[in-house]
Amino acid sequence: MIRTVFKGSGSALPRRVVTNAELAKTVDTSDDWIRERTGITQRYLAADDETTATLATQAARAALENAGLTIADIDLIVLATATPDSTFPATATKVQHALGGSGFPAFDVAAVCSGFLYALGTADSMIRTGMATNALVIGAETFSRILDWEDRATCVLFGDGAGAFVVGAQDVAEDGGPGILATQLHADGEFADLLYVDGGPSTTGTVGHVRMKGREVFRHAVTNLAQVLRDVLAKAGYAPGDIDWVVPHQANLRILDATARKLGLSMDKVVVTVDQHANTSAASVPLAFDTAWRDGRIAKGDLVMLEAMGGGFTWGASLLRV
Numbered sequence: 512m513i514r515t516v517f518k519g520s521g522s523a524l525p526r527r528v529v530t531n532a533e534l535a536k537t538v539d540t541s542d543d544w545i546r547e548r549t550g551i552t553q554r555y556l557a558a559d560d561e562t563t564a565t566l567a568t569q570a571a572r573a574a575l576e577n578a579g580l581t582i583a584d585i586d587l588i589v590l591a592t593a594t595p596d597s598t599f600p601a602t603a604t605k606v607q608h609a610l611g612g613s614g615f616p617a618f619d620v621a622a623v624c625s626g627f628l629y630a631l632g633t634a635d636s637m638i639r640t641g642m643a644t645n646a647l648v649i650g651a652e653t654f655s656r657i658l659d660w661e662d663r664a665t666c667v668l669f670g671d672g673a674g675a676f677v678v679g680a681q682d683v684a685e686d687g688g689p690g691i692l693a694t695q696l697h698a699d700g701e702f703a704d705l706l707y708v709d710g711g712p713s714t715t716g717t718v719g720h721v722r723m724k725g726r727e728v729f730r731h732a733v734t735n736l737a738q739v740l741r742d743v744l745a746k747a748g749y750a751p752g753d754i755d756w757v758v759p760h761q762a763n764l765r766i767l768d769a770t771a772r773k774l775g776l777s778m779d780k781v782v783v784t785v786d787q788h789a790n791t792s793a794a795s796v797p798l799a800f801d802t803a804w805r806d807g808r809i810a811k812g813d814l815v816m817l818e819a820m821g822g823g824f825t826w827g828a829s830l831l832r833v
Protein backbone atom coordinates (compact mmCIF):
# COMPACT_ATOMS: atom_id res chain seq x y z
CA MET A 512 0.00 0.00 0.00
CA ILE A 513 1.07 3.60 -0.62
CA ARG A 514 1.83 5.44 2.58
CA THR A 515 3.16 8.92 3.30
CA VAL A 516 6.58 8.52 4.92
CA PHE A 517 8.76 11.03 6.75
CA LYS A 518 11.95 11.86 4.80
CA GLY A 519 13.52 14.73 6.71
CA SER A 520 12.90 17.85 8.77
CA GLY A 521 14.32 21.32 9.28
CA SER A 522 13.63 24.41 11.33
CA ALA A 523 14.51 28.09 11.59
CA LEU A 524 14.46 30.68 14.34
CA PRO A 525 14.88 34.46 14.22
CA ARG A 526 18.30 35.80 15.25
CA ARG A 527 17.06 37.70 18.34
CA VAL A 528 16.43 35.93 21.66
CA VAL A 529 14.26 37.76 24.22
CA THR A 530 14.35 36.50 27.81
CA ASN A 531 11.53 36.86 30.33
CA ALA A 532 13.65 39.35 32.28
CA GLU A 533 14.02 41.50 29.18
CA LEU A 534 10.24 41.47 28.61
CA ALA A 535 9.64 42.43 32.25
CA LYS A 536 11.37 45.76 31.55
CA THR A 537 8.52 46.88 29.26
CA VAL A 538 5.54 44.75 30.41
CA ASP A 539 4.09 44.40 33.94
CA THR A 540 5.22 40.79 34.43
CA SER A 541 8.08 38.79 35.96
CA ASP A 542 10.40 35.95 35.06
CA ASP A 543 8.93 33.98 38.00
CA TRP A 544 5.30 34.37 36.85
CA ILE A 545 6.05 33.35 33.25
CA ARG A 546 8.17 30.34 34.29
CA GLU A 547 5.70 29.09 36.90
CA ARG A 548 2.54 29.51 34.80
CA THR A 549 3.92 28.46 31.39
CA GLY A 550 7.43 26.95 31.61
CA ILE A 551 8.68 29.59 29.13
CA THR A 552 12.13 31.11 29.78
CA GLN A 553 12.75 32.83 26.43
CA ARG A 554 11.40 33.28 22.92
CA TYR A 555 12.81 34.29 19.52
CA LEU A 556 11.37 37.44 17.90
CA ALA A 557 11.68 38.34 14.22
CA ALA A 558 13.50 41.47 13.05
CA ASP A 559 12.07 43.59 10.21
CA ASP A 560 13.95 41.58 7.57
CA GLU A 561 12.71 38.25 8.98
CA THR A 562 9.19 37.29 7.84
CA THR A 563 7.04 34.18 7.86
CA ALA A 564 8.22 33.45 4.29
CA THR A 565 11.95 33.92 5.01
CA LEU A 566 11.78 31.70 8.10
CA ALA A 567 9.70 29.11 6.20
CA THR A 568 12.19 29.11 3.31
CA GLN A 569 15.11 28.60 5.70
CA ALA A 570 13.32 25.69 7.44
CA ALA A 571 12.35 24.15 4.07
CA ARG A 572 15.95 24.30 2.82
CA ALA A 573 17.15 22.54 5.97
CA ALA A 574 14.43 19.87 5.59
CA LEU A 575 15.35 19.23 1.94
CA GLU A 576 19.00 18.86 2.91
CA ASN A 577 18.07 16.53 5.76
CA ALA A 578 16.01 14.40 3.34
CA GLY A 579 18.81 14.36 0.74
CA LEU A 580 16.45 15.90 -1.83
CA THR A 581 16.26 19.14 -3.83
CA ILE A 582 13.34 21.36 -4.84
CA ALA A 583 13.32 19.49 -8.19
CA ASP A 584 12.05 16.42 -6.28
CA ILE A 585 9.12 18.33 -4.72
CA ASP A 586 5.65 18.57 -6.33
CA LEU A 587 3.59 20.06 -3.46
CA ILE A 588 4.01 22.71 -0.75
CA VAL A 589 1.44 23.05 2.03
CA LEU A 590 2.23 25.84 4.48
CA ALA A 591 0.37 26.38 7.74
CA THR A 592 0.29 29.93 9.08
CA ALA A 593 -1.95 32.48 10.76
CA THR A 594 0.58 35.24 10.07
CA PRO A 595 1.13 35.22 6.29
CA ASP A 596 3.46 37.80 4.70
CA SER A 597 0.41 39.23 2.87
CA THR A 598 -3.35 38.59 2.83
CA PHE A 599 -2.56 37.09 -0.58
CA PRO A 600 -0.76 35.53 -2.41
CA ALA A 601 -0.25 32.51 -0.19
CA THR A 602 3.08 32.47 1.63
CA ALA A 603 3.64 28.98 0.19
CA THR A 604 4.01 30.49 -3.30
CA LYS A 605 6.71 32.88 -2.02
CA VAL A 606 8.55 29.93 -0.50
CA GLN A 607 8.20 27.93 -3.73
CA HIS A 608 9.75 30.79 -5.73
CA ALA A 609 12.52 31.42 -3.17
CA LEU A 610 13.48 27.74 -3.37
CA GLY A 611 13.60 27.89 -7.18
CA GLY A 612 10.47 25.79 -7.79
CA SER A 613 7.52 26.48 -10.10
CA GLY A 614 4.43 24.92 -11.61
CA PHE A 615 3.34 22.53 -8.86
CA PRO A 616 0.62 23.42 -6.29
CA ALA A 617 1.61 25.54 -3.30
CA PHE A 618 -0.95 26.89 -0.84
CA ASP A 619 -1.50 27.94 2.77
CA VAL A 620 -3.82 26.41 5.34
CA ALA A 621 -5.18 28.40 8.28
CA ALA A 622 -5.86 26.43 11.45
CA VAL A 623 -3.69 28.52 13.80
CA CYS A 624 -1.82 26.36 16.34
CA SER A 625 -3.21 23.13 14.81
CA GLY A 626 -2.15 24.30 11.35
CA PHE A 627 0.75 21.89 10.95
CA LEU A 628 -1.51 18.90 11.72
CA TYR A 629 -4.02 20.17 9.13
CA ALA A 630 -1.23 20.75 6.57
CA LEU A 631 0.27 17.30 7.17
CA GLY A 632 -3.18 15.69 6.91
CA THR A 633 -3.80 17.49 3.61
CA ALA A 634 -0.43 16.49 2.16
CA ASP A 635 -0.94 12.90 3.36
CA SER A 636 -4.32 12.69 1.59
CA MET A 637 -2.91 14.18 -1.63
CA ILE A 638 0.05 11.79 -1.58
CA ARG A 639 -2.04 8.69 -0.92
CA THR A 640 -4.46 9.60 -3.72
CA GLY A 641 -1.61 10.08 -6.20
CA MET A 642 -1.86 13.89 -6.53
CA ALA A 643 1.67 14.39 -5.20
CA THR A 644 4.85 12.36 -4.74
CA ASN A 645 7.04 14.44 -2.42
CA ALA A 646 5.73 17.34 -0.36
CA LEU A 647 7.16 20.09 1.75
CA VAL A 648 4.88 20.59 4.75
CA ILE A 649 5.71 23.77 6.64
CA GLY A 650 4.51 25.51 9.79
CA ALA A 651 5.74 29.11 9.98
CA GLU A 652 4.70 32.11 12.06
CA THR A 653 5.62 35.62 13.10
CA PHE A 654 3.08 35.97 15.92
CA SER A 655 5.09 38.90 17.32
CA ARG A 656 3.48 41.00 14.55
CA ILE A 657 -0.09 40.36 15.81
CA LEU A 658 0.54 40.59 19.56
CA ASP A 659 -0.76 43.44 21.69
CA TRP A 660 2.49 44.30 23.46
CA GLU A 661 0.48 46.02 26.22
CA ASP A 662 -1.53 42.88 27.04
CA ARG A 663 0.62 40.93 29.49
CA ALA A 664 -1.81 37.99 29.45
CA THR A 665 -0.89 37.18 25.84
CA CYS A 666 2.32 38.93 24.74
CA VAL A 667 4.59 36.89 27.04
CA LEU A 668 3.34 33.58 25.63
CA PHE A 669 4.34 33.63 21.96
CA GLY A 670 7.46 33.52 19.80
CA ASP A 671 8.37 33.36 16.10
CA GLY A 672 9.84 30.49 14.08
CA ALA A 673 9.34 27.85 11.40
CA GLY A 674 9.58 24.09 10.99
CA ALA A 675 9.28 21.86 7.94
CA PHE A 676 8.91 18.19 6.99
CA VAL A 677 9.65 16.52 3.69
CA VAL A 678 7.20 13.65 3.27
CA GLY A 679 6.76 11.36 0.29
CA ALA A 680 4.96 8.36 -1.17
CA GLN A 681 6.37 4.91 -0.42
CA ASP A 682 5.02 1.44 -1.09
CA VAL A 683 5.05 -0.28 2.30
CA ALA A 684 3.71 -3.53 3.76
CA GLU A 685 0.17 -3.24 5.17
CA ASP A 686 1.26 -4.01 8.73
CA GLY A 687 4.51 -2.57 10.03
CA GLY A 688 6.74 -0.23 8.06
CA PRO A 689 7.14 3.53 8.22
CA GLY A 690 4.68 6.32 7.52
CA ILE A 691 1.65 8.22 8.79
CA LEU A 692 -0.52 5.53 10.38
CA ALA A 693 -3.58 7.55 11.43
CA THR A 694 -4.69 11.17 11.65
CA GLN A 695 -7.70 12.84 13.18
CA LEU A 696 -8.63 16.53 12.77
CA HIS A 697 -11.39 18.48 14.52
CA ALA A 698 -12.89 21.97 14.62
CA ASP A 699 -15.58 23.62 16.70
CA GLY A 700 -16.43 27.22 15.81
CA GLU A 701 -18.61 27.59 18.90
CA PHE A 702 -15.48 28.54 20.85
CA ALA A 703 -14.12 31.18 18.44
CA ASP A 704 -14.38 33.96 21.04
CA LEU A 705 -12.01 32.24 23.50
CA LEU A 706 -8.98 32.65 21.20
CA TYR A 707 -9.09 34.95 18.18
CA VAL A 708 -7.64 37.99 16.43
CA ASP A 709 -9.75 41.17 16.63
CA GLY A 710 -9.18 42.22 13.02
CA GLY A 711 -9.14 40.94 9.46
CA PRO A 712 -9.34 41.99 5.81
CA SER A 713 -13.11 41.45 5.46
CA THR A 714 -14.20 42.95 8.80
CA THR A 715 -12.00 45.75 10.10
CA GLY A 716 -9.56 46.00 7.21
CA THR A 717 -6.76 45.68 9.75
CA VAL A 718 -4.53 42.82 10.84
CA GLY A 719 -5.73 42.89 14.47
CA HIS A 720 -4.29 41.52 17.71
CA VAL A 721 -4.44 38.17 19.50
CA ARG A 722 -7.11 37.95 22.24
CA MET A 723 -7.41 34.94 24.54
CA LYS A 724 -9.32 33.75 27.59
CA GLY A 725 -6.36 31.67 28.72
CA ARG A 726 -7.88 29.73 31.60
CA GLU A 727 -10.82 28.47 29.49
CA VAL A 728 -8.58 27.58 26.54
CA PHE A 729 -6.36 25.63 28.94
CA ARG A 730 -9.28 23.52 30.20
CA HIS A 731 -10.55 22.67 26.70
CA ALA A 732 -7.01 21.93 25.46
CA VAL A 733 -6.32 19.21 28.01
CA THR A 734 -9.71 17.50 27.49
CA ASN A 735 -9.65 17.66 23.67
CA LEU A 736 -6.01 16.61 23.32
CA ALA A 737 -6.32 13.60 25.63
CA GLN A 738 -9.40 12.44 23.66
CA VAL A 739 -7.91 12.90 20.17
CA LEU A 740 -4.73 11.08 21.23
CA ARG A 741 -6.78 8.14 22.45
CA ASP A 742 -8.85 8.14 19.23
CA VAL A 743 -5.81 8.20 16.92
CA LEU A 744 -4.12 5.41 18.88
CA ALA A 745 -7.29 3.29 18.68
CA LYS A 746 -7.62 3.99 14.94
CA ALA A 747 -4.05 2.74 14.37
CA GLY A 748 -4.36 -0.19 16.80
CA TYR A 749 -1.85 1.01 19.39
CA ALA A 750 -1.91 1.78 23.13
CA PRO A 751 -0.35 4.77 24.96
CA GLY A 752 2.50 2.51 26.15
CA ASP A 753 3.58 1.87 22.53
CA ILE A 754 4.44 5.54 21.90
CA ASP A 755 8.16 6.36 21.82
CA TRP A 756 7.71 10.15 21.66
CA VAL A 757 4.88 12.64 21.90
CA VAL A 758 5.61 15.87 20.03
CA PRO A 759 2.92 18.25 21.27
CA HIS A 760 2.04 21.79 20.32
CA GLN A 761 4.16 23.86 22.70
CA ALA A 762 1.67 26.24 24.36
CA ASN A 763 2.25 25.68 28.05
CA LEU A 764 4.31 23.14 30.01
CA ARG A 765 1.34 22.60 32.35
CA ILE A 766 -0.86 21.56 29.38
CA LEU A 767 1.79 19.07 28.22
CA ASP A 768 2.07 17.71 31.74
CA ALA A 769 -1.69 17.43 32.34
CA THR A 770 -2.29 15.74 28.95
CA ALA A 771 0.53 13.23 29.50
CA ARG A 772 -0.82 12.45 32.96
CA LYS A 773 -4.34 11.80 31.59
CA LEU A 774 -2.88 9.20 29.24
CA GLY A 775 -0.56 7.68 31.84
CA LEU A 776 2.51 8.77 29.85
CA SER A 777 5.80 9.74 31.47
CA MET A 778 7.08 13.27 30.71
CA ASP A 779 10.33 11.52 29.66
CA LYS A 780 8.51 10.64 26.44
CA VAL A 781 7.30 14.17 25.75
CA VAL A 782 9.43 16.53 23.64
CA VAL A 783 9.48 19.92 25.39
CA THR A 784 10.77 23.07 23.66
CA VAL A 785 8.26 25.60 25.02
CA ASP A 786 10.93 26.72 27.51
CA GLN A 787 13.20 27.85 24.62
CA HIS A 788 10.76 28.80 21.83
CA ALA A 789 7.53 29.74 23.68
CA ASN A 790 4.33 29.21 21.66
CA THR A 791 5.15 29.49 17.95
CA SER A 792 1.63 28.45 16.83
CA ALA A 793 1.74 26.38 13.60
CA ALA A 794 5.54 26.21 13.75
CA SER A 795 5.72 24.61 17.17
CA VAL A 796 5.17 20.92 16.32
CA PRO A 797 7.71 20.71 13.44
CA LEU A 798 10.16 22.91 15.40
CA ALA A 799 9.96 20.61 18.41
CA PHE A 800 10.16 17.51 16.21
CA ASP A 801 13.23 18.82 14.38
CA THR A 802 14.96 19.63 17.67
CA ALA A 803 14.51 16.06 18.94
CA TRP A 804 15.28 14.51 15.52
CA ARG A 805 18.58 16.39 15.22
CA ASP A 806 19.72 15.73 18.80
CA GLY A 807 19.06 12.01 18.28
CA ARG A 808 16.15 11.52 20.68
CA ILE A 809 13.75 10.65 17.84
CA ALA A 810 15.24 7.85 15.70
CA LYS A 811 14.21 5.86 12.62
CA GLY A 812 11.56 3.31 13.55
CA ASP A 813 10.16 5.31 16.49
CA LEU A 814 6.42 5.66 16.96
CA VAL A 815 5.75 9.38 17.30
CA MET A 816 2.49 11.15 18.16
CA LEU A 817 2.11 14.71 16.86
CA GLU A 818 -0.71 16.75 18.42
CA ALA A 819 -2.00 20.31 18.63
CA MET A 820 -4.91 22.48 19.70
CA GLY A 821 -5.59 26.11 18.87
CA GLY A 822 -7.93 28.91 17.88
CA GLY A 823 -11.21 28.01 16.24
CA PHE A 824 -11.15 25.78 18.21
CA THR A 825 -9.20 23.42 16.01
CA TRP A 826 -7.32 20.35 17.19
CA GLY A 827 -5.86 17.14 15.90
CA ALA A 828 -3.26 14.40 16.16
CA SER A 829 -1.26 12.23 13.81
CA LEU A 830 0.59 9.00 14.55
CA LEU A 831 3.82 8.56 12.59
CA ARG A 832 6.23 5.63 12.35
CA VAL A 833 9.45 7.54 11.52
Ligand code: UT7
Nearest residue numbers: 540541544548624663664667725726728729732762763821
Ligand atom coordinates in the same frame (compact mmCIF):
# COMPACT_ATOMS: atom_id res chain seq x y z
O1 UT7 B 1 -1.74 27.93 21.41
C1 UT7 B 1 -3.12 27.90 21.53
C2 UT7 B 1 -3.52 27.34 22.79
N1 UT7 B 1 -3.24 28.27 23.86
C3 UT7 B 1 -3.13 27.80 25.05
O2 UT7 B 1 -3.21 26.60 25.19
C4 UT7 B 1 -3.00 28.72 26.23
C5 UT7 B 1 -3.78 28.16 27.38
N2 UT7 B 1 -3.75 28.94 28.59
C6 UT7 B 1 -2.63 29.11 29.34
O3 UT7 B 1 -1.57 28.67 28.98
C7 UT7 B 1 -2.79 29.79 30.69
O4 UT7 B 1 -4.16 29.95 30.98
C8 UT7 B 1 -2.08 31.16 30.78
C9 UT7 B 1 -0.58 30.94 30.81
C10 UT7 B 1 -2.47 32.02 29.58
C11 UT7 B 1 -2.48 31.89 32.07
O5 UT7 B 1 -2.24 31.07 33.21
P1 UT7 B 1 -3.36 30.93 34.33
O6 UT7 B 1 -2.78 30.13 35.41
O7 UT7 B 1 -4.60 30.40 33.65
O8 UT7 B 1 -3.53 32.41 34.82
P2 UT7 B 1 -4.82 33.36 34.76
O9 UT7 B 1 -5.10 33.78 33.35
O10 UT7 B 1 -5.92 32.74 35.53
O11 UT7 B 1 -4.26 34.63 35.53
C12 UT7 B 1 -3.84 34.54 36.91
C13 UT7 B 1 -3.35 35.90 37.36
C14 UT7 B 1 -4.32 37.04 37.04
O12 UT7 B 1 -4.30 37.90 38.14
P3 UT7 B 1 -5.52 37.88 39.22
O13 UT7 B 1 -6.73 38.20 38.42
O14 UT7 B 1 -5.52 36.49 39.77
O15 UT7 B 1 -5.11 38.93 40.18
C15 UT7 B 1 -3.69 37.72 35.86
O16 UT7 B 1 -4.00 39.10 35.79
O17 UT7 B 1 -2.13 36.24 36.69
C16 UT7 B 1 -2.21 37.55 36.13
N3 UT7 B 1 -1.40 37.59 34.92
C17 UT7 B 1 -0.08 37.91 34.94
N4 UT7 B 1 0.75 38.26 35.94
C18 UT7 B 1 2.03 38.50 35.61
C19 UT7 B 1 -1.74 37.30 33.65
N5 UT7 B 1 -0.69 37.43 32.84
C20 UT7 B 1 0.36 37.81 33.61
C21 UT7 B 1 1.70 38.08 33.35
N6 UT7 B 1 2.50 38.42 34.36
N7 UT7 B 1 2.23 37.99 32.11
